[in-house]
Amino acid sequence: MKKRHEMKVLSVETIAKETVEMKLYQPEVSQQTVPGQFLHLLVPGFTLRRPISIAKVDRQEGTVTILFKIVGGGTKALAAYQPGMTVDALGPNGNGFSIDDVSEGGRVLLIGGGIGIPPIYHLAKRLSEKNVELVAVLGFQSKDYVFYEEAFKKIAETYVVTNDGSYGHQGFVTHVFPEVGAFDQYFSCGPLPMLRAVTTELQDSKGKVSLEERMGCGVGACMACVLPTVDNSYKKICSDGPVFSAQEVIL
Numbered sequence: 274m275k276k277r278h279e280m281k282v283l284s285v286e287t288i289a290k291e292t293v294e295m296k297l298y299q300p301e302v303s304q305q306t307v308p309g310q311f312l313h314l315l316v317p318g319f320t321l322r323r324p325i326s327i328a329k330v331d332r333q334e335g336t337v338t339i340l341f342k343i344v345g346g347g348t349k350a351l352a353a354y355q356p357g358m359t360v361d362a363l364g365p366n367g368n369g370f371s372i373d374d375v376s377e378g379g380r381v382l383l384i385g386g387g388i389g390i391p392p393i394y395h396l397a398k399r400l401s402e403k404n405v406e407l408v409a410v411l412g413f414q415s416k417d418y419v420f421y422e423e424a425f426k427k428i429a430e431t432y433v434v435t436n437d438g439s440y441g442h443q444g445f446v447t448h449v450f451p452e453v454g455a456f457d458q459y460f461s462c463g464p465l466p467m468l469r470a471v472t473t474e475l476q477d478s479k480g481k482v483s484l485e486e487r488m489g490c491g492v493g494a495c496m497a498c499v500l501p502t503v504d505n506s507y508k509k510i511c512s513d514g515p516v517f518s519a520q521e522v523i524l
């Protein structure tokens with residue numbers, strides 16, 4: 274059973290269309306969290322907790338920054354929280370990105386789509402501390418949804434792609450792969466169609482994917498997150514993942 278925490282809201286900011294960044298104070302969670310893990314938040318008036326992405330952790334400050342898209346009543350209510358209020362959170366939940374096999378001086382490709390970008394940013398920060406050369410490809414629906422471009426540019430060679438071409442490259446993240454050069458392995462998080470395209474395009478490369486976006490209840494109760502594996506079994510994204518080896522699962 275994951276530990277329950279009261280996390281104090283320090284700031285709430287809309288950083289792009291329907292996209293909210295919330296900074297929370299909770300030193301224990303900041304010490305424990307690894308990239309790719311998520312928090313399970315209770316919003317008063319809503320029965321099910323919401324799985325929410327972690328974008329940044331500052332262990333010195335004791336803070337955890339989450340990022341979410343307003344998609345319904347729960348996330349709308351969460352976006353209305355004010356500094357000083359507390360959020361009821363379980364976590365950090367899930368199995369995050371393992372970076373033990375990334376060697377110092379190596380080159381890594383990071384691919385994030387929409388609300389799948391926060392865990393990729395957290396990972397990018399950790400990898401940059403490890404002296405790894407980073408290339409990031411970030412996909413968004415359109416210009417209004419773009420966030421974290423500048424933050425990525427500080428630590429990675431960064432490509433921004435929008436589906437409608439209103440900013441950066443037009444099309445899908447896979448369209449810029451010919452430009453990114455050689456890399457040792459890739460890490461990706463985003464919507465399922467994007468992950469399918471990424472894993473197909475990069476089938477000869479070592480990679481890890483996070484299917485965080487496909488979660489429902491986040492606690493093994495709804496079965497919305499079940500995924501077949503190459504050895505004819507099944508995995509639950511919420512409890513076995515959200516991160517898997519790209520070679521392990523069938524998307």
Ligand code: FES
Binds near residue numbers: 511
């Ligand atoms: Fe409901 Fe995994 S998200 S069972």
